[in-house]
Amino acid sequence: MTEEIVYANLKFQDTDKKENIQKSERCGGRVYTTLETEMIKSSQLQNIKEELQRNVSLQLMHDLNSSKKIGNLSAMLQKIATQLCRELYKKEPEHQCKPCPKGSKWFKDSCYSKLDGFGTWQKSGMLCSARNASLLKIKNRSELEFVKSEGLHGYWLGLLPRKNYVRSEILNENMFLSVGFERSTYDLHKMYCGYLEGIYVYYTYCTLEKSIICEETASKVQVESVLNDLPQESV
Template sequence: MSEEVTYADLEFQDSSKRKNIHELDTVGIKVYTTLKIEMGNLNKLQNFNEELQRNISLQLIHNMNNSKRIMDLSNTLQEIATKLCRELYKRESRHKCKPCPKTWMWHEDSCYILIDNYETWQESVMFCSAQNASLLTIKNKSVLEFIKSKRLRGYWLGLSDKKHLRTYQNVDETIISSNWLTGNRNAVNDMMYCGYIDTGYIYYADCTSRMKFICEKLADPVKIESTLMSEMPDGKYS
């Protein structure tokens, strides 16, 4: 009788084991199925993310191309406005498109003004500095020809001061000179000599002597609207 009970117990245990194994298999299948679904979702999400990044990259490239086109167009308009303004300036030196203050002359990228007050060299430097400008320097052929055309007589230049009096030199030689001032000098006295232009030559005199002078500074960009809108329908200029 006890053996039958033992056998029944064993059958019951085997049945329980099979049931547990079946349940584990079912759970395993569910976990596998869930993981497979989640992996599929993850792959879809990754694909979506990659597609989104591609679209963003394409949009950025498109925006950069548009920005470059806009910049190129802006530069072209600026060049046209500048050329037109130069023509208008030749006809009327006080034309409102001029990128220089009212009483200043315009040449290439710079503005110039002749000051007929008599000042020491140092006072001339200080006056120009107050106008956000500096004493005239002649560093290229174009500026040289522009200045020669003015036939200036007795104007201080932005040449470095000297401790010894120098003989005069032809103004044409100055564009290859290393003597042009690179910064304002604060300690110029009556023992030093400064350069000035007189017609086609450069001379030196005591820096405390009083002469006229000419200032220069960078011109502002030409305003497109003040140039392109300046010509009236009847051919006259505002």
């Protein structure tokens, strides 16, 4: 009777061990299957991420190319509008497309405005500065020829004051290499400033009063101001 009980207990324990092993194997299989599934999902997500990155890069390249094309077209349109405006300006000096203040003259990229009244060299420079402009300065040969053609007389120039008197010089662009004349710290009561007389530059006391002409950078021609003036096709 005792041997049968012992045998039964051993058989039960053996069966219990087998069931535990089987359970462990089943659990291990499930863990392996879960890991495999997660690895597949991770791989799929990585592929999706890479595909999105490629698509974004392609879109950015497309947008960049489009921006360049738009920029080139805009620049071309601006150039054409400026050329058209110059032609309109020749016929009508105060045409609405003119990128300069009313009453001024437009040449190349600059506007030239004669102010009413007279002023000392320093006061004239300050009046021009208040308009975001400067006293007339000549930067290149074409501007030199333009100024000569205007036949200006008695206008202050944006030249640095001199300590020593010089009666006259021929107007040339090399005179204007120095800058900063409006904020001069010299004692202008003892200095000589240059003014324009046709193609000559004369010097006199800076404290005397002369005519004023200001030079400023021209604004961009507004494309709409040109397009609005073009003849409309009849419907």
